[in-house]
Amino acid sequence: MISKTLKFILYPLLWLISIVPLFILNIFSIIISPFFTYRKNIILSNIKLAFPKKNEEETNKIYKGFKLYFLNLIWEIIKMFSSSKEFYKKRIKVSNMDLINDYYQSNKSVIIIGGHYNNWEWAGPILSQIGNHHFVSVYKKLSNNFFNNFMIKLRSRFDIDAVEMNDLIKYLFNNDKCKMIALISDQNPVIDENTNWLSFFGHSVPVIDGPEKIAKKFNYPVLFCDIQKESNGFYNIKFEVIDENPKDSKEGDITKKFFQRLEKQIIDNSNNYLWSHNRWKHKK
Numbered sequence: 302m303i304s305k306t307l308k309f310i311l312y313p314l315l316w317l318i319s320i321v322p323l324f325i326l327n328i329f330s331i332i333i334s335p336f337f338t339y340r341k342n343i344i345l346s347n348i349k350l351a352f353p354k355k356n357e358e359e360t361n362k363i364y365k366g367f368k369l370y371f372l373n374l375i376w377e378i379i380k381m382f383s384s385s386k387e388f389y390k391k392r393i394k395v396s397n398m399d400l401i402n403d404y405y406q407s408n409k410s411v412i413i414i415g416g417h418y419n420n421w422e423w424a425g426p427i428l429s430q431i432g433n434h435h436f437v438s439v440y441k442k443l444s445n446n447f448f449n450n451f452m453i454k455l456r457s458r459f460d461i462d463a464v465e466m467n468d469l470i471k472y473l474f475n476n477d478k479c480k481m482i483a484l485i486s487d488q489n490p491v492i493d494e495n496t497n498w499l500s501f502f503g504h505s506v507p508v509i510d511g512p513e514k515i516a517k518k519f520n521y522p523v524l525f526c527d528i529q530k531e532s533n534g535f536y537n538i539k540f541e542v543i544d545e546n547p548k549d550s551k552e553g554d555i556t557k558k559f560f561q562r563l564e565k566q567i568i569d570n571s572n573n574y575l576w577s578h579n580r581w582k583h584k585k
Contacts, residue, residue, distance in 0.1 A: 308447055311447070311451075312451075315379055315382055315451070316382055316383060318376070318379050319379050319380050319381070319382035319383040319384070320383055323376065323377070323380060323533070323534045324533070324534075326373070326376035327373055327376070327533045327534070329372075329376075330369055330372035330373050330376070331369065333372065334365070334368045334369050334372060337368050337371075337372060339371075339577065340577040341364075343576075343577060343578075343579050344364060344367060344576040344577055345360065345364055346581075347576045347578075347579075347580060347581065348360050348363050348364060348367075348571075348576055350502065350504060350581050351502040351567070351571075352502075352571070353503075363571045363572055363576075364576075366571075366572030366573075367572050367573075367574075367576050369572075370572050370573045371575075371577065373533060373534075374420055377420050377422070377423065377534065378420075378422050378455070381422065381423075381426065381455040381458070382454075382455060384426070386426070386430055386459060389423065389426045389427040389430065390427065390430065390431075392423075392534055392535050392536065393423060393427040393535070393536045393537070393538060394531075394536070394537045394538070395427065395428070395431060395537075395538045395539075396537060396538065396539040397539055397540055398431055398432060400524070400540050400542075401428075401432055401433075401434065401481065401524070401540060402432065402433055404434075404522060405432070405433040405434055405479055408479055409479070409521070409522060410434065410478075410479055410480040410481070410482065410519070410521050411434065411480075411481055411482070411521055411522050411523075411524060412482045412483075412484065412512055412515065412516050412521045412522070412523045412524070413481060413482070413483050413484075413523075413524050413525075413526045413540065414483075414484050414485070414486050414512050414523060414524070414525060414526065414543070414559055415483075415485055415486075415487075415525065415526040415527075415528065415563075416485060416486070416487035416563045416566070416567075416574070416575075417485060417487060417488065417574065417575035417578065418528065418563070418566055418567065418573060418574050418575070419528045419529065419530045419536060419570075419573050420528065420530075420536060421485055421526075421528060422455070422456070423528075423536060424483060424526060424528060424538060425438050425456060425459070425461050425483060426458065426459055426461075427538070428481060428483075428538075429459045429460060429461050430459060432481055433479070434478075434479050434480055434481035435460075435462065435478040435479065435480050435481070436459075436460075436461045436462070436480075436481050436483065437461070437462045437464055437472070437480050437481065437482045437483065438456045438457075438461050438462070438463045438464070438483050439464050439465075439466050439469055439482060439483060439484045439485075440452065440453070440456065440463060440464070440465060440466065441465070441466050442465050442467075462476075466484075466511065469482075469511075469515065470515070470518075473515070473519060482515075482521070483526070484511070484512045486508075486509045486511065486512050486559065487509075487560070487563055487580075488509070488578050488580065489506075489507060489578075489579070489580065489582070489583060490507055490508065490509045490510075492507055492583060496508075497510050497553060497556065498585050499553075499556065499557055499560050500560075501560055501564060501580070502564060502567075504581055505584075505585045506580060506581060506583065507583050507585075508556055508560065509556075510553070510556045512555070512556070512559070513547070513553070513555040513556045516544065516547035516555060517547045517548055517550070517555075520546065520547055520548045521547065522542065522544065522545050522546075522547070523542075523543040523544045523547060523555055523559075524540045524541060524542055524543060525540065525541040525542075525543050525559065525562050525563075526538060526540060527539045527540070527541060527562075527566065529570075530570070530573060541562065543555055543558050543559060543562070544558070
């Protein structure tokens with residue numbers, strides 16, 4: 302019942318927001334940013350854990366930058382409700398799509414992995430248009446049905462297959478298309494006795510190793526998706542090979558290389574990472 306009420310009220314509201322020019326929404330972010338305190342304690346704690354040598358002024362600078370980034374990210378995700386194909390073509394450049402297309406010419410599906418950095422959600426709408434592979438967006442089901450269905454709707458536009466992570470293996474076995482499988486794999490997994498732990502910013506954290514397991518099972522090349530922000534609402538995507546032949550790689554190497562590359566990405570631009578996730582809550 303709540304979900305139906307939310308749908309009736311929020312869908313029209315979100316659609317109206319989505320047709321507002323992005324620069325106006327960015328101005329609104331500047332206005333409300335000083336009053337935005339969502340998960341403040343977790344965000345500041347995470348920044349301090351990642352950068353213990355930074356003083357209070359430097360930490361607060363990252364926090365303020367994050368708030369502006371996060372608000373603009375919300376608008377950009379809502380814009381996906383109504384944005385056209387041309388919208389993404391104007392705003393997102395892909396530096397080395399030829400690398401991906403070479404795999405397609407060899408009839409190889411690929412796995413692209415990244416973190417919650419800059420706007421990961423916009424990768425699908427552009428890569429599904431300019432690439433030859435069939436784009437697959439892998440997601441974790443949200444607890445709220447309304448927002449879960451809303452995000453599936455956004456991620457499924459432009460002939461994209463949105464696949465829940467628990468259904469991915471079955472999907473891959475039943476789908477013979479040459480695929481580009483996108484996974485965002487930097488957050489906390491379900492903890493059990495088989496959980497793998499790695500160092501992330503000098504702290505031991507549990508990690509999701511599903512992308513590596515899938516890559517090794519199907520021998521799909523694994524590439525890091527580096528999304529850099531050029532200005533508000535404009536991005537550049539570049540791919541970097543993590544492993545060409547996963548079946549031959551040492552257990553854990555792909556996941557380790559991914560987190561090392563992600564850490565470097567965050568260090569280069571610390572404002573634009575999703576610090577609101579309680580990444581260091583688990584202790585080994």
